[in-house]
Amino acid sequence: MKKVINNPDDVVREMLEGMTLAYPEQVRNLEGTTVLVRKDAPVDNKVAIVSGGGSGHEPAHAGYIGPGMLDAAVAGEMFTSPTPDQVIEAIRAVDSGQGVFLVIKNYTGDVMNFEMAREMAEAEGISVEQVIVNDDVAVEDSSFTTGRRGIAGTVFVHKIAGAKAAAGGSLKEVKEAAEKVVANTRSMGVALSPCTIPGAGKPNFQLEDDEMEVGIGIHGEPGTKREKIAPADDIAEELLQKVLEDSVDFDKSEVAVMVNGLGATPESELFIVNRYVHSKLSEKGINVTHTFVGEYMTSLEMAGFSITLMKVDEEMKQLLDAEAAAPAFHR
Amino acid sequence: MKKVINNPDDVVREMLEGMTLAYPEQVRNLEGTTVLVRKDAPVDNKVAIVSGGGSGHEPAHAGYIGPGMLDAAVAGEMFTSPTPDQVIEAIRAVDSGQGVFLVIKNYTGDVMNFEMAREMAEAEGISVEQVIVNDDVAVEDSSFTTGRRGIAGTVFVHKIAGAKAAAGGSLKEVKEAAEKVVANTRSMGVALSPCTIPGAGKPNFQLEDDEMEVGIGIHGEPGTKREKIAPADDIAEELLQKVLEDSVDFDKSEVAVMVNGLGATPESELFIVNRYVHSKLSEKGINVTHTFVGEYMTSLEMAGFSITLMKVDEEMKQLLDAEAAAPAFHR
Amino acid sequence: MVMTVEQAVTWVEKTNALVQSNKEYLTELDQAIGDGDHGLNMSRGFQEAEAKVSSSEYETVGGVFKDTATVLMSKIGGASGPLYGTAFLKMSMFLRDKPSVTQADFAGAVEEALNGMKQRGKAEQGEKTMIDVWHPVADFLKNGQNVNAGKLVEVAEKAMEGTKDTVATKGRAAYLQERSKGHIDPGSTSSFYLFQALADVWKEGE
Amino acid sequence: MVMTVEQAVTWVEKTNALVQSNKEYLTELDQAIGDGDHGLNMSRGFQEAEAKVSSSEYETVGGVFKDTATVLMSKIGGASGPLYGTAFLKMSMFLRDKPSVTQADFAGAVEEALNGMKQRGKAEQGEKTMIDVWHPVADFLKNGQNVNAGKLVEVAEKAMEGTKDTVATKGRAAYLQERSKGHIDPGSTSSFYLFQALADVWKEGE
């Protein structure tokens, strides 16, 4: 394991310090916590958006703090959901009285920790709503299981819920906008190499020189199957197919596309994938209105990428276009 | 070698297609070339800025095309300077009559290919000026050798020359601003793992599990020395020391800092480095006015990072703050 | 078998010792079917819990459990944090006003813990989670007959090993579907350590 | 030794053949002290140059070299593109109006090529670049006596091998300073292939 770190136990704290020093005009750290909030939080008369989760997904989540996006991001240990006491600090710090909206990815840990904080906040009289993001089609959907994971589609939720809140949307309206994103967003990812949690010292799985792991999440977990590596177009086709086949009817629709790098994949390769996605969608009569290529939701130094499609309507397009000024997301 | 590519020979073309599809409002491809230009080029009454070099450094260079930064970026093959016929196409496409300014990194190939294009352009009556960026202190400076390499500091040249041109600066003024950046900018990098050119199939060097290569450039070349890997603070200290000791007098000055990821380094680690750099500079009474942390000038999937310091004056601070709206650089 | 305040503290200490010495093993189990942080999570949480309870003074077993709950809840995170936190919280609430804890009291507390965890995790027995260990242990304690250290370890161990052959439908391992089979559940293993530590406390008290 | 149009074309073809079969070796040499693209660059450039000159009709040797120059200049890139491009361009200019090319003409052309390259690359002999091969070859040709295929190869090969022991002060290898010692310069090697191909052309003409 080669990492640019000091002590594995200090990684999250030192990272947050480094972020706060990098963006002193945009964010501040709530002392003694792993929470970063907008410098000017709470923002008067605005529903506040709080996201977060384990660390290791940078620029998620703190990189999305800023006007038009998040009011706070709560960082857990590497790949470990933050604890309720941290989440409640975030909620308290950003609530302006208009209520707080939680963006939660569908992992048992995130759901439980955020919901416990929500219960505590509600007990204090703060209005809280939430959405659970589960865009990953690699995992079968079934009401008897944990359900699907939330991955890169979460960034679209940040953007659209954030824009809705910035536009003066009520807590209920923000929730509806976020739920529309979740209902219309599907993703799938692939890994070419694993990643290593600093404290663990070795990766969760190994891949041969000619193998890739398909249906990967963002926590270094094994994917849903292992295959021989293929040309970029074939890999993109496989992921895209699964995304398109899923329950959202993308036929003749307008979509926003995200080609998200998982950490170690050169941007050049992401653009090669983007090229294929665009040509394939255009063949199918699906119209791409917005494209995002880059590292938005990573998995430490994992090589690989995910493809996300979000079916958009007029309102969603407007909210996507609305101004946003977070360190990792500008419009 | 695991890469998300189709044929190695098609990587640059397919990447440029993917970029053009990703940023249809911002850039366009000059047909039949490897040049991307601002969608609205030539911009009336503005000195045009052209940069470029080998591919594999994404988001450099095309990611910096946009208002306040570049007018065109010329892409060569992976790690190979573009040819003069491509550079001249860029020059012709962006010249509004106010002249064209070339940002060239100090590699024999870049210098020769850009200068040949410059000669051709001048023969056609276009005014052309240039700056040669050589911020890398890893390499000894000597007038008898090739001199120093240009690395991440190039991004500061893009920003400041771009802002000067956007503000209506003349070709001469743009050149002076760029030269001021070069005179005041120093960088140094380290690699934890090598990278592989798609067509080459294997990396230029190998590192053991406990080794790092210090004084690395951005083309996968070996660095100036090999050392045992150390804690983040020690690595940062080593690079920072070399940067501070060099010929720019940073004492009690104001500086802009860039902690640049080379490709595979998680952002969390870059922030850990940033934390150290800030604390060390503040100890020394050097005041950080601007901070940039992220992947700005990469070397394919190399793990590692570089630290850049630019000593700034009032004009440079203003130009750094000026609006910029490139896909990979927003203010 | 009565539980004293001292024994409650020792329970936490012994659990921590087992967690620390099996930290890497827990992480390896989680690497196979999860995200590889369970050893780190448990070690961080129980280290702090031990530090807290061994440096504080308590009047009641419930008090020990309350502090344990608070620390676990705020130090572990992930899925296991709220679950272990809930377990100790529910036990402390059940035992709140009890100056001394009988075996029946303790069985009731564990039953409460189990219910709280099931509710918090929306999980039932057989879904390859730590519930698969807590459930048979709660039943065993409630049963009341022949409750002894050896038996407790036996029940917990068997339950833990039983998770190997099931397919996960809750927690992170559920994403692996059929591929989760053949691996012991990490949370069931840390729960086994908890009950093994309890058995050790009982043995010392014999 | 006179050079015909046909021989000029064959020279480019034979150079290409050598470059293609040594593509990986050239890349390996560049990986040791450069950025590892020299084989790719040369192979891309000479492939196109061969395609161009073998499918066109020429009146003069200068015409063959002019097209070769244009293709190399626009297909290679990097440091070697402008240098080989300049070399062929200078040769074509020197031979422009010559319907037939004598040995003295050719020697003059190579001398011109060398000067153009030195100017373009701001390099002198002894800096571990392809100049180190072009220089002795130009001297040897200019000398005029005993110019034959075998000797040409000898001179070029010795010069190429001589780059092994020098420290680079120009080109990418210069960044390595002392560490560049002990490795043959990739550009000198491709230049050696160029002259080896020329020797083969001469041999066939004997």
Ligand SMILES: Nc1ncnc2c1ncn2[C@@H]1O[C@H](COP(=O)(O)OP(=O)(O)O)[C@@H](O)[C@H]1O
């Ligand atoms: N819904 C749930 N109900 C009960 N236990 C669960 C549930 N989800 C996960 N677990 C338990 O938590 C363990 C994983 O804990 P840990 O690795 O610390 O958290 P995370 O899964 O968030 O990384 C699993 O092995 C399982 O025993």
Ligand SMILES: Nc1ncnc2c1ncn2[C@@H]1O[C@H](COP(=O)(O)OP(=O)(O)O)[C@@H](O)[C@H]1O
């Ligand atoms: N200034 C120079 N003058 C002459 N030859 C040079 C100079 N710089 C580099 N070269 C030659 O170019 C070769 C490298 O070519 P290549 O790898 O294709 O380009 P790059 O160095 O841009 O990657 C070197 O081995 C050397 O022979």
Ligand SMILES: [Mg+2]
């Ligand atoms: Mg976890």
Ligand SMILES: [Mg+2]
């Ligand atoms: Mg090169």
Ligand SMILES: [Mg+2]
């Ligand atoms: Mg886990």
Ligand SMILES: [Mg+2]
């Ligand atoms: Mg090279």
